[in-house]
Amino acid sequence: MTSLQTSARPAARGRGRQEAELRQALGSRRPLAPTATLGGALAAAGPLVVCMAVAVVGWFLTDAGGHGTPSGALRVGALGWLSAHGSGVSVQGVRLTAVPLGLTLLCAWSTWRIGHRVGESISGHGPDADRIKDGERDWTVPIAGGLFTLGYAVVGVLVTSLASTATTAPSGSHVVLWSVVLSAGIGLPALARGSGRAAIWVPTLPATLRDGALLVRAILRTWLLLALVALVASLVLDFSTAANIVSQLHADTGDTVLLGALSLLVLPNATLFSSGYLLGPGFTVGTGTLVTPTAVVLGPLPLFPILAALPDAGPTPGWTPWLMGTPVLVAFAASAWAHRARPARAWDQAAIRGCGAGLVAGLVLGLVTGLAGGAVGPGRMADVGPFAFDVFVHAVTAFGIGGLLGALATTWWQRRGGDLARAGLGRLRRS
Incomplete structure (x- = not known):
């Protein structure tokens, strides 16, 4: 009896292993076309449902259902989702484009998560890793990416047609364009990573390109984090002004919660405003206004709590112009740290990596900054936002110089340390 039980256990374990492998194989070979198309639709529908649910909750919190209808709140949520895709919207004849x-x-987060899951589900399609390394073409990810984009764009078109009215007039073409950009720029890399193709393709790229991309990410992450810290610090130092704004609005608990939610929605925009300020060009909060480290000209402002972070109008303190040196320091530190972890083989390689990554980081920051502004109200509030082109010029210059100096300084230090170590070793041998 004991021998029968002993022999049965390995057999049971073998069957369990085979069943697990079978489930994994079936899970990674789901039909490519419907899986990718449905994934794109779900990536778009997830945030849409969240926006509509939050709009209904906000309607109850602020109005207790006294005015309007649930369908109107759902339409507001859908218009908010469309605005996140650059559609713009008209409110009482005023065009809002921010x-x-x-x-x-x-x-973007939903696109990445769903795209990664879709990639895992279709990873069994196409040639295996050995055949791909041998040069066989693999169209699994491009085809899935196209279908994923199609599913996302279809949802965008449907929402535009159902939620838009003659008075709101969101732009359907902008929604389709943003759908393609999100799906191609975020969904496609997620598909490649989830399917395992990225692990095969990335090592084939030149090491210089990979190291440069990591440095670009380090510069941008460090810089945007600094801009966010500066924004939060300004709000904390002038918190009484924000509280005064809320009190002037006579906001109850529901209204205050809604104001907080709206502030969170524009927090990335405000961070890019802060970035433009630290870089030097600054930004405008209405026609004829200017906020820079060297000059602050303000006019009448809407009652919105996050505007409490704005500096006082008039002459600026003597230390604020020194803030324009922070982008050089950030790029220097990021480049030095990156080259410390991944030393360059030669001086020219270090210079190209540091300066090139700084230039690319400045270009990306300039492009993203161009999305932060737009019309947020009637009249003078139709011109609000950072000066994107000036930010691009300053960022390319500052990040390029900082990245170059950081790379050269770290390379010099590493070579100096190596020379000292070799000199010390030579003295020990002679002694």
């Missing part, structure tokens, strides 16, 4: 980048980031 993009709530907080919602856009939610859509």
Whole structure:
């Protein structure tokens, strides 16, 4: 009896292993076309449902259902989702074109997560890793990416047609364009990573390109984090002004919660405003206004709590112009740290990597900054946002110089340390 039980256990374990492998194989070979198309639709529908649910909750919190209808609240949520895709919207004849980048980031996160899951589900299609390394073409990810984009864009078109009215007039073409950009820029890499193709393709790229991309990411992450810290610090130092704004609005608990949610939606926009300020060009909060480290000219402002972070109008303190040196320091530190972890083989390689990564980081920051502004109200509030082109010029210059100096300084230090170590070893041998 004991021998029968002993022999049965390995057999049971073998059957369990085979069943697990079978489930994994079936899970990674789901039909490519419907899986990718449905994944794109779900990536778009997830944030849409969240926006509509939050709109209904906000309607009950602020109005207790006294005015309007649930369908009207759902339409507001759908219009908010469309605005996150650059559609713009008209409210009482006033065109609002600013993009709530907080919602856009939610859509981007949903696209990445769903795209990664779709990639895992279709990873069994196409040639295996050995055949791909041998040069066989693999169209699994491009085809899935196209279908994923199609599913996302179809949802965008349907929402535009159902939620738009003659008075709101969101732009359907902008929604389709943003759908393609999100799906191609975020969904496609997620598909490649989830399917395992990225692990095969990335090592084939030149090491210089990979190291440069990591440095670009380090510069941008460090810089945007610094801009966010500066924004939060300004709000904390002038918190009484924000509280005064809320009190002037006579906001109850529901209204205050809604104001907080709206502030979170535009927090990425405000971070890019802070970035433009630290870089030097600054930004405008209405026609004829200017906020820079060297000059602050303000006019009448809407009652919105996050505007309490604005500096006082008039002459600026003597230390604020020194803030324009922070982008050089950030790029220097990021480049030095990156080259410390991944030393360059030669001086020219270090210089190209550091300066090139700084230039690319400045270009990306300039492009993203262009999305932060737009019309947020009537009259003078139709011109609000950072000066994107000036930010691009300053960022390319500052990040390029900082990245170059950081790379050269770290390379010099590493070579100096190596020379000292070799000199010390030579003295020990002679002694």
